Amino acid sequence: MRPTGKLHLGHLVGALENWVKLQADHDCFYMIADWHALMSEYKNPARIRADGLDNVVDWLACGVDPERSVIFRQSDVVEHVELAFILGTITPIGWLERCPTYKEQLKELADKDIKTYAFLGYPVLQAADILIYQANAVPVGEDQLPHLELTREIVRRFNHLFEKKQQSIFPEPQALLTKTARLMGLDRRKMSKSYGNVINLSDSPEDITKKIKTMITDPKRIKRNDPGHPEECNVYKYQQVFNDGRTGVLSVECKKAGIGCADCKKELSEAMFKILSPIHAKRAEILSKKGYVEEVIESGNKKARQVAQHTMAQVKKAVCV
Ligand code: SF4
Numbered sequence: 001m002r003p004t005g006k007l008h009l010g011h012l013v014g015a016l017e018n019w020v021k022l023q024a025d026h027d028c029f030y031m032i033a034d035w036h037a038l039m040s041e042y043k044n045p046a047r048i049r050a051d052g053l054d055n056v057v058d059w060l061a062c063g064v065d066p067e068r069s070v071i072f073r074q075s076d077v078v079e080h081v082e083l084a085f086i087l088g089t090i091t092p093i094g095w096l097e098r099c100p101t102y103k104e105q106l107k108e109l110a111d112k113d114i115k116t117y118a119f120l121g122y123p124v125l126q127a128a129d130i131l132i133y134q135a136n137a138v139p140v141g142e143d144q145l146p147h148l149e150l151t152r153e154i155v156r157r158f159n160h161l162f163e164k165k166q167q168s169i170f171p172e173p174q175a176l177l178t179k180t181a182r183l184m185g186l187d188r189r190k191m192s193k194s195y196g197n198v199i200n201l202s203d204s205p206e207d208i209t210k211k212i213k214t215m216i217t218d219p220k221r222i223k224r225n226d227p228g229h230p231e232e233c234n235v236y237k238y239q240q241v242f243n244d245g246r247t248g249v250l251s252v253e254c255k256k257a258g259i260g261c262a263d264c265k266k267e268l269s270e271a272m273f274k275i276l277s278p279i280h281a282k283r284a285e286i287l288s289k290k291g292y293v294e295e296v297i298e299s300g301n302k303k304a305r306q307v308a309q310h311t312m313a314q315v316k317k318a319v320c321v
Pocket residue numbers: 217218221228229230233234235236250254255259260261262264265
């Protein structure tokens with residue numbers, strides 16, 4: 001996860017809930033991708049370190065368990081960059097220029113000057129992030145499949161060039177496709193902290209209430225007595241994710257104008273408090289233990305380095321360095 005700000009509900013339902021589940025039957029590596037953050041934030045990198053620490057507080061508060069998973073910082077495991085360089089020597093530029101997410105990111109981050117050497121090569125660093133742990137699987141959404149395919153292509157090229165006589169170092173990582181709820185921002189645009197349309201995991205109940213009050217509802221429901229169309233309402237989409245047990249009733253009531261949007265939003269706020277209060281309590285507990293998060297990361301760094309160094313020794317042997 002790139003540490004570029006506070007984590008919000010999109011991170012919770014789009015990644016963290018799945019991360020927590022995966023711990024049950026996988027050896028998971030969860031990384032503060034600070035080199036990736038630097039690629040877009042290089043003009044203003046001061047927040048990267050603090051954001052990384054704060055993100056890990058959220059991971060732990062949501063149930064990522066440092067006893068079961070390796071939680072570490074990318075820049076503390078130098079082998080990522082070392083492997084990225086070697087993979088970069090065999091990755092044709094055309095593969096990177098064709099990468100659909102590269103073009104999308106250029107558009108999405110149009111306010112940042114990211115037409116750089118490093119940014120063009122970020123899928124190579126991502127490949128290294130995966131392959132340095134000889135990972136079998138990567139939890140991705142469908143939109144990230146092209147990236148994973150690029151990693152798999154790089155593996156095949158590496159094997160073709162360097163591993164004719166020996167056993168493959170890198171398995172071709174498989175996608176662990178996970179169906180996650182897709183939430184739009186509070187204003188129905190894409191969730192983005194730059195649009196200010198997100199609810200952060202650490203927002204206070206007062207802030208959550210305030211933000212939910214601003215949410216755009218069914219545009220066709222102008223007056224309280226107008227029947228609503230829940231399927232066209234962003235608040236209803238949030239109800240489906242955070243207040244699922246009540247969506248049947250709310251839909252019926254909305255359609256016959258039995259409930260007003262203010263009450264519907266109030267109910268959503270309360271449902272959200274129920275989900276976020278334990279996370280807030282856990283956050284407070286973690287933050288009260290001075291130095292705990294740094295210790296978790298340092299311990300994860302050690303475990304990650306061990307695996308990464310083992311992989312790099314094999315890689316250097318294969319490429320005869
Ligand atoms: Fe949306 Fe709820 Fe208002 Fe219906 S009552 S339009 S679901 S906010």
